[in-house]
Amino acid sequence: MTQGIRSPAGRPTPTRGFHHPGRVIAGAFAVAVAVGTALLSLPIAVAGPGRADLLTALFHATSAVCVTGLVTVDTGTYWSGFGQAVILLLIQAGGLGIMTLATLLALVLSRRLGLRARLIAQAETKALSAADVRRVVRRVVLFSLAVEAVVAVVLGIRFAVGYDQSLPSAAYHGVFHAISAFNNAGFGLDPQNLIPYVADPWISLTICAAVILGGLGFPVVFELAREWRTPKSWSVLTRITVIVTAVLLVGGTLVFLLAEAGNPGTLGPLGAGAKLLAAFTAAVMPRTAGFNNLDIAAYQPETLLLTDALMFIGGGSAGTAGGIKVTTFGLLAYVLWAEMRGDPDVEVGRRRVPATNQRQALAVALLGIGVIAVSTFVLEALTDFGFDLVLFEVVSAFSTVGLSAGITADLPPAGQVLIVLLMYIGRIGPLTLASGLALRDRARRHQLPEERTIVG
Template identity: 50%
Template sequence: MRRLLRHPVRLVPFGFLAAILLGTGLLMLPWATSQHQTTPFVTALFTATSAVSVTGMAVVGTPDYWNPFGLVMITVLTQIGGIGIVTGATVVILLVARQLGLRNRLLVQAETQEFGFGDVRRLLRRIAATALICESVITAILTVRFHVSYDYPLGRALWHGVFHAVQGFNNGGFALYSDNLAGFARDGWITLPLALGAIIGGLGFPALFEAAREWRQPSRWAIATKLTVWGSAALLLVGFLGLLLAEWANPRTIGSFAWPDKLLAAFAQDAFIRTGGFNVFAIDALDEATYPLMIALMFIGGGSASTAGGIKVATFFLLAFVIWAELRGEPDVTIGRRRVANASQRQAVTLALISVTLVVIGTVTLILMTENTGAVQTLFEVTSAFTTTGLSVGLAPALPESGQLALVVLMYIGRVGPLTLGSAIALNTRRRLYRYPEEQPIVG
C-alpha cells in the first residue's frame, strides 16, 4: 500500500479491478438471477465489467436474466463506476479523517483531472451534489410518466425511474426492457430527460462547473472548457443531422415515424451515441452509411473527468488544431489567444494513437474469432466496448467466451487506460537541465 501511495495513479486501475471482481462474485450468486441458478463466470465478469466501466453492453437479457437483487447490483456498480472509485474513496477519507494530504489530493486528480490542488474538498461536494440532483430530477420525471401514462404501480414506476436515471446520468446504457428504449422512441418524457442526463454527465465536471460559473463570459473559459463545451455542441449537431439524413427513409428505424417523432428519436439517439449506451431503435437495423458516423462519434466520446469514455472531446479538437497549425506552418498551436503547451500536444497524440491501435487489434482479433461477421459491424462492437458506449449490433452475445473476454479487456482498458495514461504522463513530467542538439528527420 505504501508503494501504491507513492504513485497514486496506480490506485485507479486497482480500484476499478476490485469493484469488478466484487461485482462478479455477487452476480454469480444464485439469488441474483431469475432462475436462481449460478451465473457462469464469464457472463458475470462481462456484466460486472460493463456496469463498472459504465458501458451497458450485455451478453444476456438484462430484464429477463437478472432478478431484482441482480439489477440492484448492476445499478450500484454503475453508480460506483460513473462517479469513480477514487472520488468515492476520497469522500470516505473526507468523512473519516476530515483532512486531505498531498498524496490523497493527487489521488483525486488521477480521476478528476482537476487543475491545481487548492479546492479538492469543494470539488468533491459539488460532484456528489450534481450527481444527486440530476439523478433525482430524472427519477421524478420518469416516475410520474411511468405511473400516469403507463399505469405502472407507484413502486414499480419509482424503481424504473431510479434504475434508468442512474444509467442515464452515468452513461451506463442498461435498460429494463428487452428492446432497450425502442418502445419509448416517440415519448419525449422518457427519452429527453435521459438524453439530457447523458449530455450533462458526459460533459465532465471541470468543464461543467467552469461553464456554469463563467456562463456570462465564455471568453474567460480555460481552453479545455472551450474545447469540451463548444466541441460537444458541434458534435451533437453533426450527429443529429447525420442520423436524421441517413435514417430518414429507413423503415426499420425511423422511416415510418411522423416528422416530429423522427426529430425526437434522432436527437435522443444522437445524445446516446457518445457513450450514453441507450438505443431508441435497433442498432443492427441501421443503414450501412450510418455506422461510420456512429463509430467516429463513439471514438471521440465525451468530456474529460466525465462519466463518458472515448479519447475525449478536448483531445480530438486539440489534435485538429495541431494539424491545422502544422498545415499552415505555424510555430505554435494557439486556441483563443492562448498557446498550447507542447506537453499537452504530445499527450493528445499519444492517447489517440494508442487508442486507435487498441481498437484495430481488438477488431482483428474478433474477426479471426468469428465467422460470417462483417468488418464494419465488428469494428462497431469493438469501438463501442473500448469507448464504454455499450451500443451493440448483437455480436457480443454470439461470441465465444474468448471473444467476450476480449471485450472485457477492452472495456476495462477503455475506462481506466486513457485516464491512467494521461494522469501518469502529467504527474511524471519532469524538467531536464540539459537538451541535446536538434535534428529534423524527414517525415512522409
C-alpha cells in the first residue's frame, strides 16, 4: 500500500482513496468493456439478421471504450442505430473517464509530490478535498461537452449544405464525428472514413481542431486559456506539451508532403492547396485520432515509419490521446540535450526536472517499446502479413490510434484477441504505470557506494 506524506507529528497523511489508482482505472475500463460487449452482442445492435459474435462485440467495445477506432466491420453499415449509439456512448464514457481520471491523478500527484519540496508543516493543508474533485470533474465534463457541441454544429451545417444530407442525417453525422474526434476515437460512419472529405477544409480542419484540443489534455488547455500571453509562467507540463506538439505537427506535415506529394495513391492527384491540407490532416491523425483521410495501404514505406513514430509518441497527458505521451518524449529529449551539453541538471524553462521524473519517462518509453516488440513478434508468427504492416497495426493498437493499413478484419481470431489486449494495455498502461511509479517514490535512509560502468 502506498504510504502517505508524514505530518510534523509523524502521522502519515493518506492519499484519500488513491492508494491503488491503477486498480481503479483498470477495473473501471474492464467493467465498461464488459457492459459494451454485452450490449453489442444483442440482436438489436446489428443492422442485419442475427447478432454479432462475441469476438466482434468484444473487439468493438474495447476499441470504443479505449477510444482507439480499430474495427473489423464497417461502423455505418454493420451496426444498427442502437449499436452505433452504444459505440458512441462507450466513446464518450471512455473519453470523459480518461480525462477525468488522468486530471484527478495529475492533481493528486502534483500535490503529493510537490509536498516533498515544501516544508513538512504544510503537508496537512494540501490534501485533495471532495470540493476539488467535484470542481475538476464538473469542469472536465463541461469543457468536453462544449467543444463537442460546437464541432457538431459546424460539421452538421457542412454535411447539410455541402453534401445534401437531410437535416436529421447531417445532425447525426455531426454529433457522431464530433464526439469521435474530440475523444480521439477515429470511428466514422462512412466506409472510407474521411477520404471523401480529403480536400474539404471545413470538415478536415474542424475535426483536426477537435482532435488537437482533446489530445492536449485538460490541464494544458485551461492553463493556456489563463496564461497564453505569458509563456514564461507556463508549467513544465504545458511548455513541453505545446513545444513538442507544434514540432511534431509542423515536421509531420512537411515529411508527409515530401514523401507523398508524387504518390498517385495518396497526395498525387490533389492540387497544391489540397495537398497541404491533406498532409496536415494526415499529420494530426496519428496523435491519436485514427481518422484516415488517405489510403494508408498506399503509403510509401518511409511514411508508414513516420506514422509509426507519431503514433507511438501520441498526444498530451491527461487528454484523450494515447501513446507514451508528448511529455514523456519531450522530457527524454531534454534529458538527451542536457547530457550532450554536460549539464548536471535537466531544465525546462526556468524549472529543474527531478531525477524521479526522468526515470519515470524512461520506464514508460522502454516498457512501451518492449510491449510493441513482443506483440509484433507474436502477430508476425500468427499471420503472413509483411513486417511493416504488422508493426503498423501493433503500434496503432497500443497507442490507441485506430489507423490501419487494412489488415484488421483479416487477422485470425488469436490476432484480434492480441489487438484487443494491446488496446486495453495501451489505454490504461502508461497512465497506470506513471501514477504507480510516482506514488511509490520514497526517500532512502542510506545509499550504496557509487561505481561507474562503461556506457556505449
